Amino acid sequence: MMLGFEEMYKEHCDMVYNLALNYVQQVEDAEEITQDVFIKIYHKQELFEQRSTLKTWIYRITINSSLDFIRKKRRRPLFQLLSPGTNDYAKRKETKHPGVLLEEKEAYDRLFYALNLLPSKQKTVILLLKNEGLSQKETSKILNMSVKGVESLFQRAKKNLSKQLKKESR
Amino acid sequence: MKKTSNFRMKTDINLLKNINKVHAQPEMFDRIMNKIEEEEKNLFSIFQVSLIGACLCLVVSTTIYSGLQSEEKSIQKNSSYFTNQNDLYE
Numbered sequence: 001m002m003l004g005f006e007e008m009y010k011e012h013c014d015m016v017y018n019l020a021l022n023y024v025q026q027v028e029d030a031e032e033i034t035q036d037v038f039i040k041i042y043h044k045q046e047l048f049e050q051r052s053t054l055k056t057w058i059y060r061i062t063i064n065s066s067l068d069f070i071r072k073k074r075r076r077p078l079f080q081l082l083s084p085g086t087n088d089y090a091k092r093k094e095t096k097h098p099g100v101l102l103e104e105k106e107a108y109d110r111l112f113y114a115l116n117l118l119p120s121k122q123k124t125v126i127l128l129l130k131n132e133g134l135s136q137k138e139t140s141k142i143l144n145m146s147v148k149g150v151e152s153l154f155q156r157a158k159k160n161l162s163k164q165l166k167k168e169s170r
Numbered sequence: 171m172k173k174t175s176n177f178r179m180k181t182d183i184n185l186l187k188n189i190n191k192v193h194a195q196p197e198m199f200d201r202i203m204n205k206i207e208e209e210e211k212n213l214f215s216i217f218q219v220s221l222i223g224a225c226l227c228l229v230v231s232t233t234i235y236s237g238l239q240s241e242e243k244s245i246q247k248n249s250s251y252f253t254n255q256n257d258l259y260e
Contacts, residue, residue: 009199017194022186034194038202039209099190108189111182130186158183165182 005042012055013038016062018099022127023066025095025112029073037065052141059128059142067120114164122157129154 013034020033040061048057100108115123121143128139129150140150 006199009202013194013198014191017198018191021192022189031195031198034198035202035205039206042202042206097189099192101190104185104188107182107185111185114182126183126186130183131189133187161183 005045008041008045008054009038012058015055016058019059019062019127019132020066021097021099022131023070023123025097027096027098029069033062033065033069036069037062040065056138056141063124063142067124070120110165110168114161114168117164118157118160121153122160125150125153126157126161 016037017030017034020030020037021027024030024033037058041058044061048054052060095105095109095112097108097112115126118126124143125139128134128142129136134142136147136150136154140147143150143153145153
């Protein structure tokens with residue numbers, strides 16, 4: 001059982017870590033989420049039903065953990081008082097994403113700022129389709145939606161992102 | 171003007187494709203295992219504390235119950251004594 005878990009970790013840790021990084025754009029937070037995801041996997045691996053693939057299941061846990069983490073951070077008023085603007089991702093204008101080149105940082109700061117203002121489902125669909133490079137079918141399985149639902153959600157997300165980017169460039 | 175902003179939008183959203191993949195730190199696995207061990211220890215100590223608590227509750231409630239029962243018996247004894255006394259008067 002332990003070996004199975006270690007193998008599972010080795011195979012999926014980068015995927016989990018990178019997706020978490022795209023949600024929070026900070027190394028420390030992404031590491032915390034990754035730890036949380038694998039602890040959940042460790043405890044729930046026996047409950048994993050073969051109805052979905054392992055990858056789909058891990059994606060779901062990562063998405064939920066990332067969104068929970070962001071929600072919890074928003075609920076910490078004391079920390080917000082101590083360091084305003086760093087805990088609420090929607091208010092932070094600068095990101096510390098290690099996968100972004102320094103010369104492109106400004107463009108990514110703008111993009112992530114707009115992305116963080118979107119509703120969580122819209123942000124998720126953009127990350128899965130555009131960053132993870134998943135197909136609409138794969139995304140629909142992860143989000144438990146129809147392919148058409150994913151398509152319309154993505155269109156809405158793109159529209160909202162465009163609005164946010166326009167607002168910001170003004 | 172509209173064309174320009176659309177083009178800009180496309181470039182922006184497609185930037186997500188170009189983000190470099192980052193490797194998770196190799197020591198993260200040990201940290202996860204340590205955290206799991208710690209959690210299991212905590213869970214065990216919580217279980218121990220709640221078991222001791224439950225035992226204490228059981229002892230206390232048994233003592234109270236037996237105390238109440240003996241008190242009830244003595245009241246019953248006393249009341250029967252008084253009834254007998256009344257009988258005498260009658």
